[in-house]
Amino acid sequence: MTLLSPTATALLYLTAAVCFILALKGLSSPKTARRGNLIGAAGAIVAVITVFLSMKLDNIPWILGAIAVGSAIAAPIARRVQMTQMPQLVALFNGVGGGAAALVALLELAHRDDPWVRLAIVFTLLVGAISFSGSLVTFAKLQELMTTRPVVFPGLPVIMGASLLAAVATSAAVIVTGAGWLAVLLLVFGLLTGVLLVLPVGGADVPIVISLLNAFTGLAVAASGIVLGNVLLVVAGTLVGASGTILTRAMASAMGRSVTGILFGAFKGGSTAGSTVASDRPVRSSTAEDVAVLLRYAQKVVIVPGYGLAVAQGQHTVAELQTELESRGIEVVFAIHPVAGRMPGHMNVLLAEANVPYESLKEMSEVNPEFKTADVALVVGANDVVNPAAKTTPGSPIYGMPILEVEEAPQVVFLKRSMRPGFAGIENELLFEPQTTLLFGDAKESLGKVLTAVKAL
Amino acid sequence: MDGIALLTITVLSVFVGFEVVSKVSSTLHTPLMSGANAIHGIILVGAIIVAGQAADGWTLALALLAVVLATANLVGGFVVTDRMLEMFRGRKKPPAASAVSGNGTGSAGSGTGAQGAGR
Numbered sequence: 001m002t003l004l005s006p007t008a009t010a011l012l013y014l015t016a017a018v019c020f021i022l023a024l025k026g027l028s029s030p031k032t033a034r035r036g037n038l039i040g041a042a043g044a045i046v047a048v049i050t051v052f053l054s055m056k057l058d059n060i061p062w063i064l065g066a067i068a069v070g071s072a073i074a075a076p077i078a079r080r081v082q083m084t085q086m087p088q089l090v091a092l093f094n095g096v097g098g099g100a101a102a103l104v105a106l107l108e109l110a111h112r113d114d115p116w117v118r119l120a121i122v123f124t125l126l127v128g129a130i131s132f133s134g135s136l137v138t139f140a141k142l143q144e145l146m147t148t149r150p151v152v153f154p155g156l157p158v159i160m161g162a163s164l165l166a167a168v169a170t171s172a173a174v175i176v177t178g179a180g181w182l183a184v185l186l187l188v189f190g191l192l193t194g195v196l197l198v199l200p201v202g203g204a205d206v207p208i209v210i211s212l213l214n215a216f217t218g219l220a221v222a223a224s225g226i227v228l229g230n231v232l233l234v235v236a237g238t239l240v241g242a243s244g245t246i247l248t249r250a251m252a253s254a255m256g257r258s259v260t261g262i263l264f265g266a267f268k269g270g271s272t273a274g275s276t277v278a279s280d281r282p283v284r285s286s287t288a289e290d291v292a293v294l295l296r297y298a299q300k301v302v303i304v305p306g307y308g309l310a311v312a313q314g315q316h317t318v319a320e321l322q323t324e325l326e327s328r329g330i331e332v333v334f335a336i337h338p339v340a341g342r343m344p345g346h347m348n349v350l351l352a353e354a355n356v357p358y359e360s361l362k363e364m365s366e367v368n369p370e371f372k373t374a375d376v377a378l379v380v381g382a383n384d385v386v387n388p389a390a391k392t393t394p395g396s397p398i399y400g401m402p403i404l405e406v407e408e409a410p411q412v413v414f415l416k417r418s419m420r421p422g423f424a425g426i427e428n429e430l431l432f433e434p435q436t437t438l439l440f441g442d443a444k445e446s447l448g449k450v451l452t453a454v455k456a457l
Numbered sequence: 458m459d460g461i462a463l464l465t466i467t468v469l470s471v472f473v474g475f476e477v478v479s480k481v482s483s484t485l486h487t488p489l490m491s492g493a494n495a496i497h498g499i500i501l502v503g504a505i506i507v508a509g510q511a512a513d514g515w516t517l518a519l520a521l522l523a524v525v526l527a528t529a530n531l532v533g534g535f536v537v538t539d540r541m542l543e544m545f546r547g548r549k550k551p552p553a554a555s556a557v558s559g560n561g562t563g564s565a566g567s568g569t570g571a572q573g574a575g576r
Binding site: 016020021023024025027028029030036038040041044047056059060062065067069070071073074075077078079081083089096099101103108207210211214217221224227230231232234235243244245246247344345348349350352353 | 460475498502504519523528533544
């Protein structure tokens with residue numbers, strides 16, 4: 001249908017673009033975040049309705065059917081996903097977005113012979129394909145369908161370079177000839193490059209790579225907007241590309257890493273390849289009753305939550321433990337590492353769900369001086385973010401990452417499932433220190449036992 | 458639209474994109490990434506245009522695939538972002554009865570339901 005005049009169409013697209021800007025703006029502050037997200041969704045609805053009303057489209061029943069199918073697949077998954085699996089779901093959605101952009105560009109090639117437009121087409125194809133396959137690999141890593149450790153093999157940099165060169169050469173050929181089979185070949189090289197780009201990235205760095213690929217998809221969408229002459233796609237895609245780049249850098253710096261170091265670090269001698277073998281060195285393990293006594297007669301306890309707490313869904317139990325200890329006059333604070341868990345902010349979200357008061361959550365810089373004055377540091381399912389190797393071992397994959405200085409506390413208690421190392425695959429020397437006690441088991445169960453024991457004291 | 462106008466819009470959008478997220482706390486990094494992820498799902502508009510102009514079966518099939526993928530990106534992206542942000546709600550509430558009966562039970566219930574249906 002062409003119910004809308006070109007002017008009305010342009011104004012509606014402008015409205016949608018402003019919604020997207022307000023969405024990003026809103027998402028930058030905790031108070032407005034939820035509203036911001038809804039504004040973004042409203043903008044998307046305006047844009048989709050506008051496209052149906054503003055141009056002559058065939059196959060409308062088919063298109064509506066495809067939209068219904070896409071929604072029916074995605075919405076329930078997004079509704080039901082567990083907290084711990086959200087990062088990989090974001091990766092998956094990002095990947096399919098990149099794939100959609102690549103398909104749009106591929107199909108438009110037949111209708112375009114302007115070389116500049118063809119340049120935008122090959123850009124969309126290549127970047128969309130990289131984003132698609134790269135995101136699928138990050139999904140597989142986070143879902144632990146494959147190893148979370150960096151995958152490197154001899155000649156990887158050479159193959160990577162060759163794949164990129166082949167992609168650039170094919171791009172040039174597509175721009176000159178406009179041949180469809182060459183475009184498909186380019187798609188293949190793009191997919192290959194995406195896989196090779198992400199394979200060497202270590203598990204702990206994967207969230208940053210997701211953010212980077214997110215920015216890539218944004219750029220692909222912007223380029224597809226140039227192909228189709230659609231201003232909204234250009235604005236929305238560019239916004240995501242730019243904000244995604246800033247966000248990627250912010251996330252990397254929160255972990256003390258550089259983006260190039262993450263992508264290419266594993267090439268430099270495999271130092272980031274850790275181990276998943278459980279250590280058999282002696283440690284001091286303990287019972288829930290002993291831990292309860294330590295906590296009960298402390299004046300100040302710092303709890304350090306990590307991924308293990310999220311996996312065990314132990315947030316409500318840890319909140320209960322806090323309430324119980326505080327009712328006995330013991331000061332309890334939570335030390336939140338910015339990248340504890342599998343995504344930045346993971347712990348804040350988790351503990352907020354269990355109604356832990358905001359004032360009890362302390363950020364790294366604020367809480368680090370407090371470990372010295374605390375009596376007990378209780379580490380629940382965290383490992384890499386408290387590993388002193390980040391400060392003391394220059395060769396370590398996490399060297400340079402800011403950590404929570406748990407080793408400063410006079411008593412350290414680790415609640416751990418097993419002696420397996422953390423996500424980065426390196427051993428934590430702190431586990432073998434004399435002030436450290438370990439309580440093995442599922443975080444939620446261990447916390448429950450400790451809680452019962454504290455109540456009994 | 459002519460090239461220079463598009464270029465102008467692109468450059469200005471880059472600066473807006475840089476500016477709107479310049480001061481964001483690490484707590485919100487993940488929801489922001491997820492929200493930005495949802496926004497590029499607007500490629501759906503492009504997929505609809507291509508599907509609406511498809512002349513042969515193959516083109517239509519591929520274009521419809523693009524529509525499905527783009528919809529998944531758009532709808533799933535906004536829903537999962539909303540779920541993340543849902544967790545921030547109720548933090549300011551007193552941690553007494555209201556919190557237990559309201560937010561806590563609700564999310565715990567949906568979590569269990571998810572497990573049952575998902576596996």
